[in-house]
Amino acid sequence: MHQPIIWETAGIFAPMNTRQLFQQHLAQTSPEPVALHIASATGNYLTDIDGKEYIDLIGGISVCNVGHSHPKVIEAIKKQADQYLHVMVYGELVQTPQLAFAQKLAEHLPAALNSVYFTNSGAEACEAALKLARRVTGRPAIIAAHNSYHGHTMGALSVMGSEYWRNAFRPLLPGVQHYTYNSQEFIDAIDAQTGCVLIETVQSEAGIREPDPAWLAALRERCTQQGALLIMDEIQAGFGRTGKLWGFEHYGILPDIVLLGKALGGGMPMGAMIAGKDLMQHFTHSPVLGHMTTFGGHPVCCAAGLAALGVLLEEGLTEQVAEKEQLLHSLLVHPQIKAVRSKGLLMAVELENNAKVLAVLQQCLERGVFSDWFLFADNCIRIAPPLTITHEEIRTACARILACLD
Numbered sequence: 001m002h003q004p005i006i007w008e009t010a011g012i013f014a015p016m017n018t019r020q021l022f023q024q025h026l027a028q029t030s031p032e033p034v035a036l037h038i039a040s041a042t043g044n045y046l047t048d049i050d051g052k053e054y055i056d057l058i059g060g061i062s063v064c065n066v067g068h069s070h071p072k073v074i075e076a077i078k079k080q081a082d083q084y085l086h087v088m089v090y091g092e093l094v095q096t097p098q099l100a101f102a103q104k105l106a107e108h109l110p111a112a113l114n115s116v117y118f119t120n121s122g123a124e125a126c127e128a129a130l131k132l133a134r135r136v137t138g139r140p141a142i143i144a145a146h147n148s149y150h151g152h153t154m155g156a157l158s159v160m161g162s163e164y165w166r167n168a169f170r171p172l173l174p175g176v177q178h179y180t181y182n183s184q185e186f187i188d189a190i191d192a193q194t195g196c197v198l199i200e201t202v203q204s205e206a207g208i209r210e211p212d213p214a215w216l217a218a219l220r221e222r223c224t225q226q227g228a229l230l231i232m233d234e235i236q237a238g239f240g241r242t243g244k245l246w247g248f249e250h251y252g253i254l255p256d257i258v259l260l261g262k263a264l265g266g267g268m269p270m271g272a273m274i275a276g277k278d279l280m281q282h283f284t285h286s287p288v289l290g291h292m293t294t295f296g297g298h299p300v301c302c303a304a305g306l307a308a309l310g311v312l313l314e315e316g317l318t319e320q321v322a323e324k325e326q327l328l329h330s331l332l333v334h335p336q337i338k339a340v341r342s343k344g345l346l347m348a349v350e351l352e353n354n355a356k357v358l359a360v361l362q363q364c365l366e367r368g369v370f371s372d373w374f375l376f377a378d379n380c381i382r383i384a385p386p387l388t389i390t391h392e393e394i395r396t397a398c399a400r401i402l403a404c405l406d
């Protein structure tokens with residue numbers, strides 16, 4: 001394991017308490033942040049500045065699918081950093097890491113999804129998709145699901161399925177309608193005014209809600225009939241997390257546009273909006289430069305993402321997901337656990353209420369397990385570890401969780 005760097009003793013923050021500094025100088029978005037001071041993160045562990053290790057059960061919220069700081073990812077980052085960093089805004093110069101990564105993604109996606117627009121984040125991928133759908137169809141309406149999460153920028157917020165988070169920021173994007181995921185009402189609402197339908201392949205922040213395959217097939221058919229584009233947000237479900245490389249593969253349907261993020265960059269910040277070349281080319285005219293980004297597809301991020309995808313495929317991590325999911329189910333049995341919902345290593349452990357969840361999370365931290373809750377399911381503990389987590393680590397983590405519940 002890494003030797004932790006004790007920043008305070010290095011004199012960097014002394015004599016002021018780092019927690020005070022953190023709250024003073026870093027914009028705060030929650031009243032009680034965990035504020036664990038990280039010294040290093042390797043494999044499936046976080047280490048704090050006191051040298052205490054935590055089994056990471058959330059992998060940076062579905063980001064670190066190949067584990068923290070995988071040596072091949074680090075090597076790719078260093079190699080690219082030695083060659084060039086930023087050279088030009090998106091789409092003007094040929095940059096080998098961008099090209100190689102786009103080609104590799106296209107190779108592992110259905111043939112119709114062959115054109116990749118790299119962004120800096122998942123929310124930006126969502127924004128780009130909403131724009132593309134508007135540009136292609138010229139239609140005003142967007143249909144999204146209650147309890148969906150697509151990011152926090154204004155467009156992504158407008159399609160978020162929570163009135164609690166939307167309301168304080170009105171006015172939002174017009175023309176957005178929300179319906180219940182898996183409902184007939186959702187399908188019936190798609191009509192000739194609908195430009196796009198945006199759903200998460202598996203609703204994550206809702207506490208892991210899977211689509212009914214028949215519902216998804218009917219939704220796909222209705223979109224096709226009505227000429228609406230189907231956008232599927234694979235930002236948490238992608239990159240093997242659900243037990244297939246892409247979540248939509250479980251359901252035998254083909255989206256028109258796919259959104260990627262989170263694990264895409266292997267730990268570096270990245271998003272992508274992927275569609276067919278026929279759709280994507282609308283960004284090239286009327287207006288020219290229909291979508292722009294300075295840093296999207298940064299060469300170092302692309303190099304890291306390409307290496308991470310290579311690791312995912314070479315180490316067969318996706319194929320190990322179902323067994324690990326089953327192991328978690330078999331171990332997470334306790335009178336206080338009301339339900340365990342999962343799609344691969346995207347799992348929600350439901351307790352009685354949020355107070356109980358927060359208490360357990362705090363105790364888990366004390367016992368060396370790091371986890372979290374869900375935005376729209378605050379009575380659930382999130383379990384979305386690196387896919388590299390071992391059976392032994394799963395056993396240890398579950399034993400510690402159960403001890404907290406006792």
Ligand code: PLP
Pocket residue numbers: 061120121122123124126149150151152200204233234235236261262271
């Ligand atoms: N879509 C889903 C399903 C997400 O879980 C997230 C982030 O949690 C996003 C979109 C937004 O991604 P980002 O935080 O990179 O903007």
